[in-house]
Amino acid sequence: MPVSPSASPLAPTWLRLPDDPNLLAPSVWPSSAARDADGGLVVGEVSARTLADEYGTPLYVIDEADVRERATATREAFESAFAAVGTSAKVYYAGKAFLSVGVARWMAELGLGIDVASLGEFMVALAADVDPARIGFHGNNKSLGEIASGVRMGVGSIVLDSRLEIDRVADEAARAGVRQKVRLRVNSGVHASTHEFLATSHEDQKFGVPLGEVEELVALIRGRDSLDFLGLHCHIGSQIFDTGGFSESARRLLAVHKRLLDGGPVPELNLGGGFGIAYTENDDPTPIGAIARQMAAAIAETCAELGIGIPAIAVEPGRSIVGPGGITVYEVGMVKDVTVDVDGLDATRRYVSVDGGMSDNLRTALYGADYTARIASRVSTAAPQLVRVVGKHCESGDIVVGAEYLPADIAPGDLLAVAATGAYCWSLSNNYNYLGRPAVVAVRDGETHLLIRRETEADLLRRDADFDPTADGSAR
The missing domain is CATH 3.20.20.10 (Alanine racemase)
Incomplete structure (x- = not known):
C-alpha cells in the first residue's frame, strides 16, 4: 500500500499539501482556465503548448474575457452602490x-x-x-x-x-x-x-x-x-x-x-x-x-x-x-534537489529552474510575494513534492515562486504556468543579464492577439550606441 505523502518541514505554514497538485483553484486562475483532453492547461480556449510553440517562453498570457468581465463588474458595482x-x-x-x-x-x-x-x-x-x-x-x-x-x-x-x-x-x-x-x-x-x-x-x-x-x-x-x-x-x-x-x-x-x-x-x-x-x-x-x-x-x-x-x-x-486574468508560461530547464538541515533532520527542497525569473516577475524578490504554479503541459499521478521555482539570473534571490507543491516527476521540457501575473509583472519587467522582456498575448474564444511583442537580443543591441550592426557576429 503506498504511503501518503506528508507535508515538507520546509513549507511555509500557510501552504497546504494538496490532494491533487494538478488542480486549478478557481479563486486563483483565470475564469477560462481548464485542462484539455491531454491534460494540458487551456486559457481562453487556447492551450499553453500552442501558445508556447507560437510565441515562445517565457510568455505573459491575458484572458481577455476575464479582464473585460472584471472591469465591467467593477464599474457597475461602484456606479450602482453609490447611486x-x-x-x-x-x-x-x-x-x-x-x-x-x-x-x-x-x-x-x-x-x-x-x-x-x-x-x-x-x-x-x-x-x-x-x-x-x-x-x-x-x-x-x-x-x-x-x-x-x-x-x-x-x-x-x-x-x-x-x-x-x-x-x-x-x-x-x-x-x-x-x-x-x-x-x-x-x-x-x-x-x-x-x-x-x-x-x-x-x-x-x-x-x-x-x-x-x-x-x-x-x-x-x-x-x-x-x-x-x-x-x-x-x-x-x-x-x-x-x-x-x-x-x-x-x-x-x-x-x-x-x-x-x-x-x-x-x-x-x-x-x-x-x-x-x-x-x-x-x-x-x-x-x-x-x-x-x-x-x-x-x-x-x-x-x-x-x-x-x-x-x-x-x-x-x-x-x-x-491581475487574476494573467498567467506566465515558462519552460522548465533544470531540476535540482538540495538537502537542508531542519532541527537536525534532513529535508529536501527541489529547485525547479525556468527560462525567465526576476526579469519577468520582480515581485517575489521585491516583496516576498507568494504565487501559485502548476505544470501546464500535462497532468501527473506523481505525489506532490515541495519545490521552489527559480529563474536563470545571477542572483540567489532570483525566485519566482518561493514554495509550491508540484508533481514529483516535474522534469526539463515541462511547461510551467504561474497564476495571477497580469498585474505588475510586465510593468516591472527588466533586461537583467540582457534577457529580453517576454511577449504579452491576449486569448479569447480560441483566438490569440499579440499585445506586446517579445524583445530579442537584436532589440537590446540596437540601444547600445557602440554596437555596429554591420560587423561580424552581429545579432540577427
Whole structure:
C-alpha cells in the first residue's frame, strides 16, 4: 500500500499539501482556465503548448474575457452602490498595473477612465484613442515636460502631490490659456495594507501632503485662476482584502472636506485603489461588489454625521481588474534537489529552474510575494513534492515562486504556468543579464492577439550606441 505523502518541514505554514497538485483553484486562475483532453492547461480556449510553440517562453498570457468581465463588474458595482446613496462614481483603470494600447482600448470601450503616472503611460492611453478628458495624471515628481504635455493635450485631471506642483501646474495652465482640473493628494494616516489604521499624522513617505496642510494648500489652489479644484485624493495601500481602511481614510478626509466647503465647492473625493486579489488559495479578498457597497454605506453614514452632501466618488483599481486574468508560461530547464538541515533532520527542497525569473516577475524578490504554479503541459499521478521555482539570473534571490507543491516527476521540457501575473509583472519587467522582456498575448474564444511583442537580443543591441550592426557576429 503506498504511503501518503506528508507535508515538507520546509513549507511555509500557510501552504497546504494538496490532494491533487494538478488542480486549478478557481479563486486563483483565470475564469477560462481548464485542462484539455491531454491534460494540458487551456486559457481562453487556447492551450499553453500552442501558445508556447507560437510565441515562445517565457510568455505573459491575458484572458481577455476575464479582464473585460472584471472591469465591467467593477464599474457597475461602484456606479450602482453609490447611486443607491444618492451620488455618482467614476472608475479609473490604474495603468501602472499593466498598460498597452490594446488594454487601454478595452478599458475605454467598457466605460472606465485611465489613471497614468508618466508621459509614457499618457502617450499609450492617447495612442489607444482614449479621450484625454477621461485620463487622470499622477506622480510625485512630474517633470515640467509631463505637466506641459498633460495640460496642453487636455488631460482630465492632474493630481497635485506637493506645494511646488500647485505653482507648476497653475503656471503651465495659464500659459496654455486653460483652466486645469486638479486634485490634491493627501496622506490620511491610514495604511490598510499593514492594518495600521491609527498611524500618526506625520507621514514618512514621498507621496502627498499631510492632512494638517490641506486647508492652506487648497486656499492656494483656489487662489490661482488657472486651476479648478475637484477635491481630495488618497491612496492607502495595495493588496487590501477588506474595506476597514478605506472607511477610516474616508472618515478622516471627509472631516477636512467639510471644512473646505466653507471656501467653495468640493465636488469629488477620490479614494484611490489597492483592492486585493488571490495569489494563492490561502488568500480571501472581499468581492468587488461587497467592497463597493460597504464603502458607499460608510461614506453615506459619515456624510450624514457631518451634515454634508455626499460628493461624487472616484476609485482607481488596477490589480483587481487585470491581475487574476494573467498567467506566465515558462519552460522548465533544470531540476535540482538540495538537502537542508531542519532541527537536525534532513529535508529536501527541489529547485525547479525556468527560462525567465526576476526579469519577468520582480515581485517575489521585491516583496516576498507568494504565487501559485502548476505544470501546464500535462497532468501527473506523481505525489506532490515541495519545490521552489527559480529563474536563470545571477542572483540567489532570483525566485519566482518561493514554495509550491508540484508533481514529483516535474522534469526539463515541462511547461510551467504561474497564476495571477497580469498585474505588475510586465510593468516591472527588466533586461537583467540582457534577457529580453517576454511577449504579452491576449486569448479569447480560441483566438490569440499579440499585445506586446517579445524583445530579442537584436532589440537590446540596437540601444547600445557602440554596437555596429554591420560587423561580424552581429545579432540577427
